[in-house]
Amino acid sequence: MSTSDTNISGSKEDHIRNTTFIVIDFEWNQPISWIKTSIDPKILPGEIIEIGAVKVSFNEGEWILSKPFHRLIRPVCYTVLNKSVARVINKVSSDLKCGDRFDKAYKEFMSWCGSDFVICGWGNSDLGILKSNLRLHGQNSDIGHPFLDIQSLFSRLAEDSSRQRSVEYAVDFFGITKRQVFHEAHQDAHYTAQILRQLLLLTPSKTDEVHVEETESTLEIVKKFIYDPDLNVKISYNTDLFYTWEKCFSYSQKQELACPACGESLIEELPWFRIKKSAFSVWRCEKHQFIRGRMRMKKNPVGKIYATVDIQLIIPSEIRKVQEKHMEYLEFGAEGKPKEIIEVSLEPEQK
Ligand SMILES: [Zn+2]
Numbered sequence: 001m002s003t004s005d006t007n008i009s010g011s012k013e014d015h016i017r018n019t020t021f022i023v024i025d026f027e028w029n030q031p032i033s034w035i036k037t038s039i040d041p042k043i044l045p046g047e048i049i050e051i052g053a054v055k056v057s058f059n060e061g062e063w064i065l066s067k068p069f070h071r072l073i074r075p076v077c078y079t080v081l082n083k084s085v086a087r088v089i090n091k092v093s094s095d096l097k098c099g100d101r102f103d104k105a106y107k108e109f110m111s112w113c114g115s116d117f118v119i120c121g122w123g124n125s126d127l128g129i130l131k132s133n134l135r136l137h138g139q140n141s142d143i144g145h146p147f148l149d150i151q152s153l154f155s156r157l158a159e160d161s162s163r164q165r166s167v168e169y170a171v172d173f174f175g176i177t178k179r180q181v182f183h184e185a186h187q188d189a190h191y192t193a194q195i196l197r198q199l200l201l202l203t204p205s206k207t208d209e210v211h212v213e214e215t216e217s218t219l220e221i222v223k224k225f226i227y228d229p230d231l232n233v234k235i236s237y238n239t240d241l242f243y244t245w246e247k248c249f250s251y252s253q254k255q256e257l258a259c260p261a262c263g264e265s266l267i268e269e270l271p272w273f274r275i276k277k278s279a280f281s282v283w284r285c286e287k288h289q290f291i292r293g294r295m296r297m298k299k300n301p302v303g304k305i306y307a308t309v310d311i312q313l314i315i316p317s318e319i320r321k322v323q324e325k326h327m328e329y330l331e332f333g334a335e336g337k338p339k340e341i342i343e344v345s346l347e348p349e350q351k
Helices: 014-019 082-086 092-097 102-115 125-136 152-160 167-173 183-202 218-225 243-250 316-335
Strands: 021-029 047-059 062-065 068-072 117-123 147-149 234-238 267-276 278-285 289-299 305-313
Touching: 014 218, 021 082, 021 125, 047 102, 047 125, 047 183, 062 183, 068 102, 068 147, 068 183, 102 125, 102 289, 117 125, 117 152, 117 183, 147 218, 152 183, 152 218, 152 316, 167 183, 167 289, 183 218, 218 316, 243 267, 243 289, 243 305, 267 289, 267 316, 278 316, 289 316
Parallel strands: 021 117, 117 147
Antiparallel strands: 021 047, 047 062, 047 068, 234 305, 267 278, 278 289, 289 305
């Protein structure tokens, strides 16, 4: 079934209540640098060794969770367990000899899913890994169903921030009982499904996002976070050459932009602004919602300036990062926040 069959626009809250959410969690093994493999690790960053999933659907007035789907998979490329993977999942190398072939397990997973559903994950790394594993096994790498990132939905609905939290953090946040260990695919899927259920029942906290009406309900916000993971989401190009950063920016910001997914012209949400050698903007396509423009200006070997421009579909939670940049711009202008008062706030991405 193609994504267009699962059209997410249409009537508001009823549509979300008629949706089956399938929360996935994969565990994957990673390459080991000193073992030669037949495939480039950039093409296959991880090989799936476990599929876990739980369905969340609305039935007789409440959101209910299915029994987990669970399969172990025998890897064909990365057959020795990577130490850093072993540290987080409860497995040893010999465990990788058990399990089904990927093809068989994925086929069974798809028939368990049914035909009309939204795939959900904690962050979108499972999706990238799934696509690379489908390619490895000679299959079409399209997901074919809409996707919802529960991690960014959690940030928006529970904390109204752009911080990336771990599953365990969100489990504690909602006071969900911890019976099973983390980092087994079907257990993590079950925890993440419980988080989704809590989110669907939440009243959203207030937001200062310009485009969001204060009256927006949780289910309307959920709908905005669902997107097509198979869309061509980004176009990049380099501009002409200029003598100064200012000229490069002022010329490049006047270029007409088109939606990277459908090519339609865009509606301006937040016009281009520049901080040092970077510039940002937010746009909207009637069909594909939010799009971020990003410019990075560089010098070529003979000292002339050009910009690399990325036009990319984004989910609503990512707009906040642009707005934070915009606040910096409003306060400090194109020079940006002076170096000595930039706080160190880099957090590692949590899964
Ligand atoms: Zn579009």
